[in-house]
Amino acid sequence: MDNLLRVDELQIELITTRGVVRAVDGVSFCINAGETVTIIGESGSGKSTTAMGILGLLPADLAVLSGHASFKDCDILANASALEKVRGRHIALIPQDPMTALSPVHTIGSQLRDAIRHSGVTGRSAQRTRAVELLDQVHIPRPTDQLSKYPHQLSGGMLQRVLIAAALAAGPELIVADEPTSALDVTVQASILDLLLELQERTGVAMLLITHDLGVARLMSDRIFVMKEGRFVEGGSAEALLGNPQSAYTKRLLDAVPRLDGHPGMEVPA
Amino acid sequence: MTEPLLRIEDLVVEYPVAGGMFRALNSVSLSVDKGTCLAVVGESGCGKSTLAKSVVRLLRPSSGRICFDGVDIAALSERKLRPYRSRIQMVFQDPYGSLDPHLSAVDIVAEPLRLRGIRSSRDRHTRAAALIERVGLPSTALRRKPAEFSGGQRQRIGIARALASEPELLVCDEATSALDVSVQAQVLDLLREIRSDTGLTYVFISHNLGVVREISDTIVVMKSGDIVESGSTADVLARPAQPYTKALRAAALDPTAMTGIKPRDVVSRLSLTRNPTATAQGAA
């Protein structure tokens, strides 16, 4: 099988003060090498929970996971040590809010070095060289100067590039991007998306993209799944799903997107 | 020619920061005719929020004039400003923070009625209930507290509260930005409906060009405290003249306008940047 990631009937239940909530109710999909699969949904649909669950980032005293998830035929859902080996090296994460994803009291350089060290590079100077190389790949100007800066000295877009650089440190085969541009301005978003597309062309890395923005999904994905209340509602190629959706929910989502070209929006049923 | 309802002239807002003064608004001028909707777009830090806060006098501008119905309200004292407050209202961005958590929906909407001098609490209650119904919420919603509503419902309550003052000008400060896309569409429909029913004038702050296209007549594009382009919304978005406006337009991804572009196609992406309206015209 050349499935990189295979998810089968994944179910995530959260134990909260109000009882057991089924955030993800039986989700199945697979990602092949080099392709981009996007999960789109509105807030509360469970899309971020799915990604965090697969990566084992949900607190153990909150979430109960069941079903199957395997990376290159290796079970990562039930097998914690397999997940440890894979996470950070073969699967990387680009988190949602760049402003809060980095420690404010450590420099960019030291945080990048953490990621590089985890990927197996030893020796301070080798790590430093690699850090500069990575910052260069994400088109950060004057990379050597940026290493000694603190997160609050950089803009949101630059911070997101640093996070992408950290994700690339080990040369992963799959990148999970959880709403990577939602917290950014629209022009900055465009440049980050361009960067991601360029990196994919160059390295052939696969991507699991989580977003609520249909435009971003249409631009970035090979295949898209629409998620609602913990379940997939529809799935297909990007062009087919957003060009000719079958399910009522996808159609409703698409109709609700405001049009830039002035065609009057269709009446949204109450 | 009738006087525009709102006319801003050479508005400057600056405040001291380490090492000098920071200009959030750099001598900005614009006007809004009665019954129309002006959109103010830009990215973070462009000054659009500062502009919104100046119009509703949540802050006091450093210099310049804000002429509302012919009267300059920019430098009025709080006391002199009081009678104008009910005529200019605001809908806020954050549905979770813009409603007092310990009040019920009907109390939230009734508060401006009390300020307008309606003494009888039963009277206030009836009017507030009518407004809540007007914005599409059921009568069971009256006694509930904000925590029991969804984001879109809270924005409706915020709109009802703003309408309770019977304003002439409504400033919407990113009123739909925090909402899911389907909820956003419903709230926009509501705002459009209210406008056509009451002839309210809107100033609509947003970073989302699609939303702005659907709701506004005229537009100003802001960057770093200046207005870089202005005009009718349809014109500016279809034929942007300034490079910044073009960049904004290119960055806006409309999934329905991308037929013919292959997914992940970097080359087409770059050509979009050079000619943002190409796909709109070339859509099959």
Next chain:
Amino acid sequence: MSSPTTHVVEPPAKPRPSAVTERDIARAGATRRRRDSRVKIWVGTIAVLVVIAPVALARVLPLPSPDATNLAGRRLPPLTDGHLFGTDQLGRDLLARVLYGGQVSLVIGVLAVLVSGLIGLVLGALAGYRGGWIDTVVSRLLEAQLSLPLLMMLLLVVALFGPSIPVITFVIAIAQWPEIARLTRSLTLVEREKPYIAAAHVLGLGQTGILVRHIVPNIVKQVSLVVLLLLAQAVLLESALSYLGAGPQRPFATWGRIISDGQDYVTTSWWLVTLPGLVIAVLVVGVNLLGDGLRDRAGGPKTGLLKLFSLRRKGK
């Protein structure tokens, strides 16, 4: 080239079974927190009631008078001759003394926290909301008072104005208002930045109106919890003052004085010091546990005041 169609995912015929086991629920963070706060509230309430109920009902209980001396039965150990706590050096029943003395101690404590709560809330809210010179004055006053050695200061005031009950109550209230004011000020500073306050401003509400109608109602719950916790401190302060002789004078024998009266006999008649001390300790620990538990609860979804006391597990 025909475009491929999408596939629609149908919901499953019957709902999938849950994978959550009893053990998962027992280990879950939410369960643990609720259980912990429930334990604290129960234990705290019982401890507080064990002290307060007898004190409140002292006149109704079959006790000898606290002032009745009995020189024949001096310094009897606990549980002799019907004296649950024994007798003191003048033959007076210790339990009666502790309970009647507790009435005075508690009244002083409750009055003191109410006064300090009011002063602290008003000054803290004003300082936080208005800022400017009000904030400067209140903050400096607050800091100055917090930096003075508390007991020294209180003794000084009592020495100047005499150890009567109103003075003692007032003095303890003065000791405690800074902490409440500081908390209120911080909470006000946070509330002030929220959009609903800006909305009230735009509606035309004045500063006092915003403070009274919007800010205070939203912070009063958290402030009340701290006031409750300070009740324990007030009782301790009163005991310290009366132990040092600066408390209410005869005939009011509050807990501190009972302890100081008995301290000469601490090696021979241990109960004269230990039992009143134990009563104070149980009350203080109880109040602290109760306050802690309520504070943990207050972070949850149900924040109505009555609902803080809903101790039974509500099945959903």
